[in-house]
Every structure is written in structure tokens, then in C-alpha cells.
Amino acid sequence: MNKRQLGHSELFVSEISLGCMSLGTDRDKAKYIIERALDAGINYLDTADLYDFGTNEKIVGEAIKGRREDIILGTKVGNNFTPGQEGWTWDPSKKHIKRGVKDSLQRLSTDYIDLYQLHGGTIDDPIEETIEAFEDLKQEGLIREYGISSIRPNVIRRFVEKSNIASVMMQYNALDRRPEEEILDLLSDNNIGVLARGPLAKGMLSSNGHKKSQEKAQNGFLEYSYEEIQSITRKWQDYGSEDRTPTALALQYVLHHPAMASAVFGASSLEQLEENLTYLKAAPLTEQIFGEIQTMTSPITYQKHR
Template sequence: MNKRQLGSSDLYVSEISLGCMSLGSDTNKAKEIIDQAIDAGINYLDTADLYGFGQNEKIVGEAVKDRREDILIGTKVGNRFSAGQEDWTWDPSKKHIKEGVKDSLQRLGIDYIDLYQLHGGTIDDPINESIEAFEELRQEGLVREYGISSIRPNVIKEYVEKSNIVSVMMQYNALDRRPEEEILNLLSNHSISVLARGPLAKGMLSSDGINKVQYKAENGFLEYSQDELLTIVKEWQGYTGDKRTAEALALQYVLHHPTVATAVFGASSVDQLHDNLRYLEAEPLSEQSYEEIQALTKDITYQKHRMK
């Protein structure tokens, strides 16, 4: 598995990585998925304190307790919640971030977090205070690097200008090309990497894409109508075959841009994991095919939370 540098840090992440939110609550099943992912060369696991209100971190921690040296662990903070309560409030304060890291470390059963991320953010946050918290955690050795998870251009710009983030996690796929207009180049110019989540667009760019469109996009997706999506997905299958699956094509598309360090996919079963691992066997994506995919999909842009 090829690895790419995360920003200007000394962390190198596998080109495809495992988003753990979909693992479910069965620890044994989760461990099987994680073990097979690591055995295949995946070295980055992404979770968050909010997933399952802490339970996902516990499951991931249990699954990797004997394999800590093989992996990089990323988790997130910013949503305040209490055990047993399925509700949360947004809290990017320094106090909460520094409390949250201790809770995450305990649930994960580890001594440090490789990549600690702010799980959202608004332009009205006390951004300088949040940055100060992350910087202190890095100096204390509790986190190796930090980043943000956001699709808000104005928030991303603030962190680019004021902080030492090494990454931004954002939704990015061939149907949601909003990052291409301004964000990818901005981050590239500042040596900040992208962790692309949702690379299969809710499964619409998978081998089961037509079915996914029919029951997940009844009201469309972003600026696409359901009929437009069905047309695109049918043509999408034309770029697949013996040398490349639909899943592999989706992963290859987002990884084509050098600013993307890894494509973070979810898997709720070993079969889904293996579908995504077919990326490793795929014929390289040519520049011509890449441009044809861009012509097939819409060049949409962010309409909200604009940069000043």
C-alpha cells in the first residue's frame, strides 16, 4: 500500500484508510474488519468521540490494543455529551478540548493520539482559543498532530492562516467536487493535506450504485436530481470492468489530486472492506479518464460559509 505524507508532518498515511463510524457495536466483528484492513496495508483508522457517544472509540481501542505500533489513530473533539444521553452541544472551548482528549485516550486505551481533529467549527467559534488548546496538547505529547474536520470555506481559511493544522477532513467525491474550486489549491499552497471522507458518495459510486441512488437519493443529492444521478451512475459503470471496480474508480478519482493524502471509506462488513480493497488491484486511472469523469459530473461550488 502506498503511503502519502500528511501535510508537512512526519506522519505517512495509507492512500486508503478506514473510517470506523460504520463498524457497529459488535466488538468481534469490528476487530475482524480492522485486522483485515491492517493486514492489507491500511495504517490509518479514523473515529470520533461522538460516534456512538464514546462507544466507537472503545470498540476501536479494544480491536487494536495489540497492534498500536502498526497504525495511526485519528479521533475528533468538539461535541459535548454525557454518558447515557443521546444528545450533544457544540463546544470548541480550550477547556473542553483538553478534557476531551483525556476521555478519548481512556476510551481508546492509548497514551497519545496521532491526529486530533476539531469535529466541525463555525466562524463564530473562539478559534484562537481552540488552536491554543491543540498546540498545548501537541507540546504535552498527548497528540502528535492536529487538524480540523470541516466543509466550511471560511472556517478552513481561518485555520490555514492562524494554526499549524496538517490536515482537513472533508467530504469529497466525484459527485461532490466542491473542494476542487478553491479549497484543494489553498491547502496545497500551505502544505496541508486532505482526508477525503465519503469517497463513494453514500454508495452511489459503488458497484451497487443504481440501487443506492434509488433509495438514498429520492430527493436528489446536492445539485443533482435523482434522474441525473441514475444517468451518471450508469455511465460510471462504463469505466469499470475486469481491470477496475466502481469502488476502485471512486477512490482513484479523489486520490488523483496530490493534496489528498487518503480516501477514508467506511465498512460495516468484511465484504464491504474487500470491495474497497480492490483498489489495490486496479489499473491506474489515466488523465483522459479523469477528465472524462469531470465532464460527466457537475463542477459545483460551496454556496454557504464563504471565505471573506
């Protein structure tokens, strides 16, 4: 498994990595998926305090016992919730972040977090206060690096200007090409790494993507109509071969830009994990195929989420 430097940090993450949100609450099953991922060379695991209201962090913490030193562990903060109760409120305050990190460390059964991320954010947040909290935690040795998980260009620009973030996690795939227009070059120029979530576009770019699209895009997807999605996902399957699965192609597309550090996929079963691992044996992505994908899809831009 190739590894890439995460922005200007000393963290090197596997090119494809495991987003743990979809693991579910079956501890044995989740542990098996995580162990298989680690054995395959994946070293970055991404979770959040909000996933299953803390349960996901506990499951991840249990699964990595004895292997902590081999793992780059990322989690997120910013959503105020009470375990056992539904609902949450947005809270990017310094007080909440400093309380949240202690709760996450306890659930993860570790004494440090490699990458601590703000889980969202708006332009109206007290960004300076948020940054100060992360910088304090870094000085205290509780976190190694910090970043944000956001798709909002205006928020990302503020953090680029005012902070030392190592990374930005955002939705990015061949159907959702919004980061290409405003964000990827900006982050590359500032030596900030990108963690791409949703690289398979809800499974529509997977090896079972055309079937998935019939249920996931009934009302369209972003600016695409249902008919357009059907056409694209049908063509996408034509790229499948012994040398490269459609799933591997989706991951390769995401990783093409120099700002990219890792494509973070989710897996709720061992079969889904193995499908993503076909990336490891795929033939290299050619510039010709990359260009064909860009012609086949649309370079849409951010409208609502600014």
C-alpha cells in the same frame, strides 16, 4: 499499500483508510473488519468521541491492542455529550478540548493520539482559543498533530492562516466536487494534507452504485436532480472492468489531486471492506478517464456551508 505524507507532518498514511463510524457496536465483527484492514496495509483508522457516544473509540481501542505502533490513529473532539444520554452541544473551548482528549485516550487505551481533529466548527468560534488548546496538547505529547474536520471554506481559511494544522478532513467525491473550486489548491499550496470522507458518495459510486442511487437520491443529491444522478451512476458502472471496479475508480478519482493524503471509506461489513480493497489491484487512473469523469459530473460550489 502506498503511503502519503500527511501535509507537513511526519505522519505517513495509507492511500485508502478506514473510517470507523460505520463499524457498529458488535465488537467481534468490528475487530475482524479492523484486523483485515490492517493486514491489507491500511494504517490510518479514523474515529471520533461522538460516534456511538464513546463506544466506537472503545471498540477501536480494543481492536488495536498489540498493534498500536503500526497504526496512525485519528479521533475528533468538539461535541459535548454525556454517555448514555441523547444529544450533544457544540463546544470548541480550550477547557472542553483538554478534557475531551483525556476521555478519548482512556477509551482508546492509548497514551497518545496521532491526529486530533476539531469535529466541525463555524466562523464564530473562538478559533485562537481552540488552536491554543491543540498546541498545548502537542507540547504535552498527548497528540502528535492536529487538524480540522470541516467543509466550510471560510473556517478552513482561518485555520490555514492562524494555525499549524496538518490536515483537513472533508467530504469529497466525484459527485461532490465542491473542494476543487476553493479548497484543494489552497491546502496544497500551504502543505496541508486532505483526508477525504465519503469518497463513494453514500455508496452511489460503488460497484452497486446505480441501485444505491435509487434509494439514496430520491430527492436528488446536492445540486443534482434524481434523473441526473441516475444517468451518472448508470454511466459510472460502465467503467467497471476486470482491471478496475467502479469502487476503485471512485477512490482513484479522489486521490488524483496532490493535496490528497487518503480516501477514508466506511465499512459495516467485511464485504464492503473487500470491495474497497479492490483499489489495490486497479489499473492506474488515466488522464483521459479523469477528464471524462469531470465532463460527466458538475463542478458545484459551496453555497450554504461557508
